[in-house]
Amino acid sequence: MRVIKWWLIAMLTLLVMPVWADDLSAQLNQFFKARDPLHAAGMNVVVRTPEQQWPTCAAPQFSLPGNSRLWGPMSIAATCDRERRFLQVEVQVTGEYVVVNRQILRGTTLTASDVLVKQGRLDTLPARAVLDPQQIVEAVSVRDLMPDQPLTLSMVRQPWRVKAGQPVIVIAQGDGFNVSSEGRALNNATAAQRVRVRMGNGQIVSGNVGADGNILISL
Missing domain, CATH: 3.90.1210.10 (Antifreeze-like/N-acetylneuraminic acid synthase C-terminal domain)
Known part of the structure; x- marks a missing residue:
């Protein structure tokens, strides 16, 4: 059983x-x-x-x-x-x-x-x-x-959107203002990447590459 x-x-x-x-x-x-x-x-x-x-x-x-x-x-x-x-x-x-x-x-x-x-x-x-x-x-x-x-x-x-040595427009944006100036890229970068730029007065700034090739800085 x-x-x-x-x-x-x-x-x-x-x-x-x-x-x-x-x-x-x-x-x-x-x-x-x-x-x-x-x-x-x-x-x-x-x-x-x-x-x-x-x-x-x-x-x-x-x-x-x-x-x-x-x-x-x-x-x-x-x-x-x-x-x-x-x-x-x-x-x-x-x-x-x-x-x-x-x-x-x-x-x-x-x-x-x-x-x-x-x-x-x-x-x-x-x-x-x-x-x-x-x-x-x-x-x-x-x-x-x-x-x-x-x-x-x-x-x-x-593809590189900005190349080293290329003239670029730097646009600084903040609360209620928008300022643009010219500079020269110090490194290659694709769209949305970070790039360093030497401004006309010798100052070096960093910003992101926009789709149009301009460098955007938020202040």
Whole structure:
């Protein structure tokens, strides 16, 4: 009788576990898709933690460490009442990413014709991968690039909006006033970057490069 009893318990456990596995997977997928709705359609969450270490309740509360990345392997806390367990999961995402379609030499200004959009696993790409070709149009490569190579933002820089030695207009803005004067840039800078300027009287000031190339200083 005891053997039959334990056999029945084992069979019931086997019947219940797949349902709970599907349930936990569905909850995790819902959690991560809500966190990144832009890529929800191509997302799938795989639980790597063995089932015997899963939370014991049917609807755990999930939370992530601060500054956690969006995709790839990570740890997520699952809390049931006062019990907290950590699950190792892999957030897999399929979507579009950008590659170069020919060899690109360092210092080349990229155009839309230099890149292709491909479909694949985004979570396996290098950090800061380019997902939108508009991010790199008119950007300048800072290294040689090979055909079919996924682009990252660290491989390019925005074009110089101001170059060292270039005459610039410095605009100082404050509460109720706006003063402009001429100076000469002391370093290269892209739009929104910081640049140092030598004014006509020899004074050196620092400001941010505006989209129009003027240097903006807030007082």
